[in-house]
Amino acid sequence: MNIDAKLGLDVFKLDKEPHIVIDTEVCRTQCDDEACLYVCPADLYERDDQGRMTVNWEGCLECGTCLLCCDRRALSWAYPHGPFGVQYRMS
Amino acid sequence: MESVECIVVGGGLAGLSAAYGLAEAGLEVMVLERGDYSGAKNVTGGRLYVKPIRGFYPELWDEAPFERPVARELVTMMADGAHTTVEIASDRFLEGGPQSYTVVRAKLDQWLADKVMEKGAMVVPNMKVDELLRKDGRVIGIRAGGDEIGADVVVVAEGVLRLLSSAAGLAAQPQPRHHALGYKEVIELPAGVIEDRWHLNPGEGAAQLFMGDCTRGMMGGAFLYTNKESIALGMVVGMEDMRRRRDGTESWQLLDAFKELPQIRPLIAGGTAAEYSAHAVPEGGITQVPRLAGDGYVVAGDTAGLSFNALVTVRGMDFAVASGYYAAEAIKKAKAAGDCSAAGLASYEQSLRSSFVLRDLETARNIPGVMENPRLFTHYPAAVGRLLESVYTVGEQPQAGLVKKAWNGVRRDFLSLATLRDAWSMRKI
Numbered sequence: 475m476n477i478d479a480k481l482g483l484d485v486f487k488l489d490k491e492p493h494i495v496i497d498t499e500v501c502r503t504q505c506d507d508e509a510c511l512y513v514c515p516a517d518l519y520e521r522d523d524q525g526r527m528t529v530n531w532e533g534c535l536e537c538g539t540c541l542l543c544c545d546r547r548a549l550s551w552a553y554p555h556g557p558f559g560v561q562y563r564m565s
Numbered sequence: 566m567e568s569v570e571c572i573v574v575g576g577g578l579a580g581l582s583a584a585y586g587l588a589e590a591g592l593e594v595m596v597l598e599r600g601d602y603s604g605a606k607n608v609t610g611g612r613l614y615v616k617p618i619r620g621f622y623p624e625l626w627d628e629a630p631f632e633r634p635v636a637r638e639l640v641t642m643m644a645d646g647a648h649t650t651v652e653i654a655s656d657r658f659l660e661g662g663p664q665s666y667t668v669v670r671a672k673l674d675q676w677l678a679d680k681v682m683e684k685g686a687m688v689v690p691n692m693k694v695d696e697l698l699r700k701d702g703r704v705i706g707i708r709a710g711g712d713e714i715g716a717d718v719v720v721v722a723e724g725v726l727r728l729l730s731s732a733a734g735l736a737a738q739p740q741p742r743h744h745a746l747g748y749k750e751v752i753e754l755p756a757g758v759i760e761d762r763w764h765l766n767p768g769e770g771a772a773q774l775f776m777g778d779c780t781r782g783m784m785g786g787a788f789l790y791t792n793k794e795s796i797a798l799g800m801v802v803g804m805e806d807m808r809r810r811r812d813g814t815e816s817w818q819l820l821d822a823f824k825e826l827p828q829i830r831p832l833i834a835g836g837t838a839a840e841y842s843a844h845a846v847p848e849g850g851i852t853q854v855p856r857l858a859g860d861g862y863v864v865a866g867d868t869a870g871l872s873f874n875a876l877v878t879v880r881g882m883d884f885a886v887a888s889g890y891y892a893a894e895a896i897k898k899a900k901a902a903g904d905c906s907a908a909g910l911a912s913y914e915q916s917l918r919s920s921f922v923l924r925d926l927e928t929a930r931n932i933p934g935v936m937e938n939p940r941l942f943t944h945y946p947a948a949v950g951r952l953l954e955s956v957y958t959v960g961e962q963p964q965a966g967l968v969k970k971a972w973n974g975v976r977r978d979f980l981s982l983a984t985l986r987d988a989w990s991m992r993k994i
Binding site: 475477479480481483484487507509511512513514515516517535536537538539541542543545551552553554555556557559560561562563564565 | 599600601602604605606607608609669670671691692693710725726728739740741744746748749750751792795797804807808809810811813814815816817821824838839840841842843844845
């Protein structure tokens with residue numbers, strides 16, 4: 475089962491604003507292990523065409539693993555506001 | 566600034582348990598929950614051990630919407646291509662009331678939130694707290710959206726990530742080596758199929774843990790809990806191990822690889838995946854418990870690091886309920902005495918220290934250190950599997966005797982300096 479299908483099972487209420495913002499300059503200049511690419515259980519991190527780190531925050535499960543694992547502190551990470559983000563029904 | 570007597574940050578089990586006790590005593594309580602409802606942002610494996618908490622709010626637990634009482638405990642040791650399962654079906658797991666139940670947080674927490682509201686507390690959903698307000702070192706309230714609300718006491722039950730409490734300097738920022746990532750799929754199966762597959766009497770449940778190959782040598786394991794009409798199948802993996810790994814293994818793929826194993830496939834066959842969830846798990850043990858109370862606040866549940874993974878028993882929700890209960894007791898005393906300072910709230914920590922909460926965490930003090938030994942997740946589960954597999958194998962050649970086969974396995978995998986060293990390190994767990 476691919477990861478998009480898994481995330482497709484979940485109820486998400488989408489905010490207009492991202493709740494995770496990456497300081498891509500920190501990623502580019504200070505990070506060589508890129509833990510975010512493989513620790514995220516929703517596989518949300520990837521590099522764009524220009525090699526900049528991006529996050530598809532819309533599918534965030536709000537576990538915080540990327541935040542804890544990013545030891546370069548490149549992430550501004552908050553929970554989504556009020557009615558937004560994942561809403562678990564069966565977990 | 567508007568103010569109430571007590572604000573509870575986070576409508577999970579710890580926060581709701583505190584709010585229930587406070588509202589019952591007639592205090593003015595506002596619970597701020599960021600999800601659409603309590604439980605919307607919570608994830609358990611999961612199972613709740615109820616024996617330790619039955620004494621708190623005893624009127625509640627008999628009507629709680631639990632899934633199944635756990636009648637069978639299974640632990641599976643995984644070697645490459647060979648799984649060895651030990652299964653315990655004990656009358657004692659159910660006698661005098663079951664010792665544990667599988668649970669779904671969206672159901673359990675919503676139910677408890679309703680009970681809290683019946684007691685007169687306000688539970689406000691969709692309300693994310695942005696900041697704990699401090700003045701002269703004292704927590705005086707919260708900011709949520711544009712609004713500031715004052716309180717005599719704030720119960721900080723914001724969950725494992727400590728975003729607010731660490732920003733306010735009340736607790737340390739969580740570190741990967743003290744946490745694991747837990748994630749799971751909820752897979753729907755008819756009740757009868759679940760009962761047939763795990764050999765259960767109607768309504769009873771099973772809990773199965775898997776150690777070994779599934780985490781590829783990283784700290785952790787897989788789990789399976791039977792709900793009423795679904796199973797929760799997932800993994801827990803130590804964040805530090807995961808972060809240091811650089812072979813391209815992606816966390817989410819571990820669960821898919823596990824599901825594809827020929828030993829696991831029949832357990833989930835015919836099931837329909839219904840939800841995918843993930844959460845951080847505090848596993849640092851007692852050394853990561855912050856100061857539990859200060860001027861104008863107490864810290865409860867996962868925020869207080871009250872959880873542990875003792876390999877076969879994994880606990881946290883019982884600690885959350887207990888810490889909420891004791892927080893309410895301490896706040897009631899502090900309010901009655903008109904002193905909500907650290908000194909006035911000091912009975913909270915004293916109660917936790919003399920209760921099972923900090924005593925069990927103290928007993929488990931050395932477990933996190935021992936769990937950093939990778940042989941626990943690689944060598945031993947595989948060695949047990951190899952040994953039993955050899956005993957049960959009949960090949961083309963004349964066979965060695967049973968005892969000789971077993972002895973060969975023991976000599977090969979268990980008689981070594983490394984095993985002695987591991988046994989020595991485990992003497993205190």
